[in-house]
Amino acid sequence: xxxxxxxxxxxxxxxxxxxxxxxxxxxxxxxxxxxxxxxxxxxxxxxxxxxxxxxxxxxxxxxxxxxxxxxxxxxxxxxxxxxxxxxxxxxxxxxxxxxxxxxxxxxxxxxxxxxxxxxxxxxxxxxxxxxxxxxxxxxxxxxxxxxxxxxxxxxxxxxxxxxxxxxxxxxxxxxxxxxxxxxxxxxxxxxxxxxxxxxxxxxxxxxxxxxxxxxxxxxxxxxxxxxxxxxxxxxxxxxxxxxxxxxxxxxxxxxxxxxxxxxxxxxxxxxxxxxxxxxxxxxxxxxxxxxxxxxxxxxxxxxxxxxxxxxxxxxxxxxxxxxxxxxxxxxxxxxxxxxxxxxxxxxxxxxxxxxxxxxxx
Numbered sequence: 001x002x003x004x005x006x007x008x009x010x011x012x013x014x015x016x017x018x019x020x021x022x023x024x025x026x027x028x029x030x031x032x033x034x035x036x037x038x039x040x041x042x043x044x045x046x047x048x049x050x051x052x053x054x055x056x057x058x059x060x061x062x063x064x065x066x067x068x069x070x071x072x073x074x075x076x077x078x079x080x081x082x083x084x085x086x087x088x089x090x091x092x093x094x095x096x097x098x099x100x101x102x103x104x105x106x107x108x109x110x111x112x113x114x115x116x117x118x119x120x121x122x123x124x125x126x127x128x129x130x131x132x133x134x135x136x137x138x139x140x141x142x143x144x145x146x147x148x149x150x151x152x153x154x155x156x157x158x159x160x161x162x163x164x165x166x167x168x169x170x171x172x173x174x175x176x177x178x179x180x181x182x183x184x185x186x187x188x189x190x191x192x193x194x195x196x197x198x199x200x201x202x203x204x205x206x207x208x209x210x211x212x213x214x215x216x217x218x219x220x221x222x223x224x225x226x227x228x229x230x231x232x233x234x235x236x237x238x239x240x241x242x243x244x245x246x247x248x249x250x251x252x253x254x255x256x257x258x259x260x261x262x263x264x265x266x267x268x269x270x271x272x273x274x275x276x277x278x279x280x281x282x283x284x285x286x287x288x289x290x291x292x293x294x295x296x297x298x299x300x301x302x303x304x305x306x307x308x309x310x311x312x313x314x315x316x317x318x319x320x321x322x323x324x325x326x327x328x329x330x331x332x333x334x335x336x337x338x339x340x341x342x343x344x345x346x347x348x349x350x351x352x353x354x355x356x357x358x359x360x361x
């Protein structure tokens with residue numbers, strides 16, 4: 001029998017935990033036999049001393065199977081995909097990407113999170129749409145995928161319950177920026193979805209957790225290895241976060257920008273991220289022969305209105321009234337979102353033109 005204080009001390013001293021020890025710790029979190037202060041101490045020990053690749057893979061597997069995992073119909077084999085971003089400012093890519101992939105015939109069970117640290121959460125953005133619900137059971141998620149092809153929901157109580165505990169504690173213990181904790185949290189949720197393929201948008205720069213490309217590359221490598229170790233074909237793209245994605249920051253404002261993207265418009269950097277991430281996912285799922293062909297397919301779905309139609313169907317299926325969903329997708333935004341009661345006008349000190357650089361990937 002293991003003792004929790006002994007294992008915390010072992011990691012605090014920089015020693016490697018084996019798979020059985022990590023499994024015991026995660027079981028203790030789920031069974032609530034570990035004290036809150038011990039969870040905080042464990043997270044800080046991992047934050048300070050890090051984890052080996054083997055430890056991270058063991059932690060990912062333990063969290064993945066801490067609850068139920070999804071089992072999909074046989075005819076969905078090879079078509080269940082998802083994407084995850086390590087977080088940034090103004091990152092609303094999931095909103096247009098999920099319906100665009102569904103319009104390509106994929107199944108996208110996107111289990112997303114809320115804001116963490118300085119980054120905005122996908123669920124928070126979507127819940128700014130009146131009536132949008134993000135809480136569904138496993139059976140309801142299967143129904144959404146059958147009817148629409150995609151959904152964007154929060155964790156159910158039965159899926160990776162250990163991560164739900166650890167995720168919330170990281171934000172209040174100063175341990176958000178831990179590579180093993182980031183990796184295991186992201187990958188475990190995706191592995192529990194029983195995915196065919198996963199693409200990771202690993203961000204670096206001023207507005208990201210990873211400040212340099214080298215750091216992002218190392219984190220991406222850790223996540224890809226952990227994801228592949230649990231049977232999910234995974235690729236990672238390194239993308240800059242020196243400025244917000246698009247032009248808008250704020251929940252409802254980002255929904256508006258996502259809808260503009262679904263109309264084939266919107267900021268160029270947002271559109272490019274959607275195309276590149278979608279293209280690589282379609283390649284991983286062996287639906288196309290190149291990432292460029294996949295990106296072209298995604299672009300087609302944005303331009304022909306099928307991605308927008310799927311987004312509207314997803315909104316209705318997740319609780320939005322047909323009237324509100326219609327007004328939103330017809331870009332009648334003032335009928336959906338209330339205007340801010342307080343505004344501040346920022347005036348440029350001089351007149352001129354500023355060349356906007358193309359996004360770097």
